[in-house]
Amino acid sequence: MIDVNTFQDKTAAYYTLGCKLNFAETSTIGKMLEAHGIRKVRPGEKADICVINTCSVTELADKKCRQTIRRIARQHPQAFIVVTGCYAQLKPDEIAHIPDVDLVLGAEQKLDILQYLGDLHKQESGHVVTTPTRDIRKFSPSCSRGDRTRYFLKVQDGCDYFCTYCTIPFARGRSRSGTIEQLTAQAREVAAAGGKEIVITGVNIGDFGKQTGETFLDLIKSLDQVEGIAHYRISSIEPNLLTDEIIAFVATSKRFAPHFHIPLQSGSDTVLKLMHRHYDTALFAHKIETIRRLLPDAFIGVDLITGVRGETEELFEESRRFVEGLDISQLHVFTYSERPGTQALKIEPVVPIPERHERCRRMLEISERKLHDFYTRFQGSTRPVLFEQPRKGAPMHGFTDNYIRVEMPYRKEWVNTCRPVRLGDFNAAGDALIATEI
Incomplete structure (x- = not known):
């Protein structure tokens, strides 16, 4: 007691x-x-x-x-x-x-x-x-607001994939999740508390429902029916688990934002095999093309790791060319770090640490260009924005449904409300578009 x-x-x-x-x-x-x-x-x-x-x-x-x-x-x-x-x-x-x-x-x-x-x-x-990690079976529900407007709803935990570079399965255990009934009830609680946006989180959310016989598609269909929520955002989802049916549902849903975050990790099929990833570049390209066909305005963020063991200069160039050719919005680039107990430690050759960082820098340059081009494309357009509470003295800010950061003069009554605005020029920092009321 x-x-x-x-x-x-x-x-x-x-x-x-x-x-x-x-x-x-x-x-x-x-x-x-x-x-x-x-x-x-x-x-x-x-x-x-x-x-x-x-x-x-x-x-x-x-x-x-x-x-x-x-x-x-x-x-x-x-x-x-x-x-x-x-x-x-x-x-x-x-x-x-x-x-x-x-x-x-x-x-x-x-x-x-x-x-x-x-x-x-x-x-x-x-x-x-x-x-012991092998004995972890419990799923513990979590939902947070933090200091911002959006909530984070944990729907799944753990991972069964055991990619060669990753320790997450050892840190969080095997894949497990809540039930649709339980999670939908939590979303209703968020709506009752005045929450407008929920980010669906987990370690491998596309693997949702293995123990219950439910699916991630079933879950998002249920969540879409919760009145009061303006937007849901799907956090990182594996490309092989992001089915065409999920993409099609998001395209026609009432509340799911046109926003995807998909881990690629490498644009080289050789490196993907060394990583023990569950897809190849052809499947990944198909997912991007499907999103662009069904949701042409969608924001697509992509994870990438540079300098993994076995990534020769030729394989890095192969990855770089593949990424350059993708119609995506932004890269989240990570420099490879050796983790004790992972299978990647057996892979040769080892990329020198300065070269890992140089490859990261080159990929980040691609990301900056793609993000700038994505923002520029929507200048002059009207998009819905959920406005957040700014820091004292800072401009009001928020994100469009397709995840463009915007700024405008502070309006107290606009905090935690979803408003249509017109997107204008870049701000002084170049990391947001200046919005005006319509």
Whole structure:
């Protein structure tokens, strides 16, 4: 039993590194602690509890996690420090030996945090509670608003793909998901709270429903019926799981935005095979062509990794040419980082680190051109925009249905409302279009 009196008048600070899924889970942890009397810490206040939700997608991510833990310990010297997330699942003992860490929770324990806080007394060394990755089976629902207008709805967790460069299946376990009934109910709660936009998140969301016999297409059809939501956005979805039927449904749906985020990782079939990806460039090109045919105005973001083991200069050039020829809107480019325990460590040749970064730079140049061209195409057009609460003194901003960032003078009554506006010139920073009321 949890002694509620233990937590009365306690304060907590929350720190999230990594993906949108982590943000959704941190938000859920915050709501749970708040329901038991633990108030979110105010600016400048010292917290009684610090919860750090970590990422481990690259070696740099691990380093940032360690730095964050030490920084938080200095800022909140008497706090009970809890570390969870992917880094905690993969390297719990390493984290437990960082000074001032009191509790390390694995992937399956993350959302049961209340059971492990005890009396909040500081520990001489971190107490570790994890489940072996192969035994992780539990799906824990999460939905977060964060500090912005949009909500993030976790529909799936884990991954069964085991790509050679990736540790996510070891950090999050096998693929599992919620039920359509459960997730649609959460969407209704968002609508009742005044939420206008939901981003559908997960590790491999196209794999939704393996245990329940439901499908991702079934899920989005159900979500589309929830009154009050203006837009849904589908976060990263594997190209082999993005069926033509899903694309066709989005094209005719009431609420799904013309916005796709699809991981390519390499434009070379040879490298895709080395990565153990589940598609080739022909299938990927077909998906882009299908989206453009059915939703010509859609924003298409694409993930790419440069400098993976086995990517020779010739194979990189093959990838670059393929990407140049795709009718996409933006690239999200990552420099390859060796991860312990992955099969990629057996692959030769190894690309020198400076060359990895140079290839990343060249791909980012392509991305900048494509994004600029995409924005330019819609100058002078009218699009719906969901406006967010800006920082004090900053212009009002938001995103069109097809994910073009816009700015305009502040209008308090427009916050968290969807308004049609006319898109004009680029702003001074060149990262948004200036919008005007119509």
